[in-house]
Amino acid sequence: MGSLGGSVESRVQFIERLEGLVGALAGHIVIDLGCGREGLWTRAYAARGARVIAVERDPERCGAVGARLAAPLLAGSGRVLGVVRADGEWLPVATRSVRFVHCAQVLEHVRSPRTLMRELSRVLVPGGHAYVTAINRHALRDPHFGVLGVNYLPRRLADRVLALVGAENPEGQRLSEMHYFSRGGFRRLCAASGLETLVDLMRRERLARHGALAGRLADMWGAAVRSAAFHVIVRRPEVGERGGPSR
Numbered sequence: 001m002g003s004l005g006g007s008v009e010s011r012v013q014f015i016e017r018l019e020g021l022v023g024a025l026a027g028h029i030v031i032d033l034g035c036g037r038e039g040l041w042t043r044a045y046a047a048r049g050a051r052v053i054a055v056e057r058d059p060e061r062c063g064a065v066g067a068r069l070a071a072p073l074l075a076g077s078g079r080v081l082g083v084v085r086a087d088g089e090w091l092p093v094a095t096r097s098v099r100f101v102h103c104a105q106v107l108e109h110v111r112s113p114r115t116l117m118r119e120l121s122r123v124l125v126p127g128g129h130a131y132v133t134a135i136n137r138h139a140l141r142d143p144h145f146g147v148l149g150v151n152y153l154p155r156r157l158a159d160r161v162l163a164l165v166g167a168e169n170p171e172g173q174r175l176s177e178m179h180y181f182s183r184g185g186f187r188r189l190c191a192a193s194g195l196e197t198l199v200d201l202m203r204r205e206r207l208a209r210h211g212a213l214a215g216r217l218a219d220m221w222g223a224a225v226r227s228a229a230f231h232v233i234v235r236r237p238e239v240g241e242r243g244g245p246s247r
Contacts, residue, residue: 004040011044021199021233022129025050026077028099031123033088034106037064039080041102047076050100054083055091089115091123098123101130108135108144108178109171117193124236129198134230136223137180143228144169144178151180183223183230190234201231 026049207215
């Protein structure tokens, strides 16, 4: 999945494709978790008709995105309900109140991935979905430091190597403080959090592009070393479904 740059319009198109998998979001509450300074995804979901809550932990970014969202949005029936300064591991919204959560480039930075995923499960309505990205533990080039092979080292040794070569993470975290996953490890995290993995978007794209056999081979290669991250749609099961919420 290529970079969408600074374009809200390209994000709107991406959301249209997501809606083919999760259903229309117009009129529903959507959380943009880790909305950043620009609020690009917030604006895109609002343009698709959603009622969006923008969530950001950093106070400076909260102020910046609040100013951005005060400007006119793209034409659409949705709106921004507000900008909330909060940690994704504790969201100040009611249980079972959110139809969709956008959680990209967040999971690797939190204190506890399991706490975050359980919080997503808590706030989603039964049958609700989230788009979550998880950094690939086996990626040949680390996406935060840009160094080849460092992901295959023990984390404390990797920190020393990165310091030696002068590689810095723009987010300020050491590699040992971050959370990366294998594809199987991410699925297990979801299952332990009461969520089911519905669609691996990169895998789906490879199968569509290359066909069944070649697509599986491309996907094996991507999951093994090439892809920097997994892009996955997860779902909170309906009440009464196997593994679904009972309360």
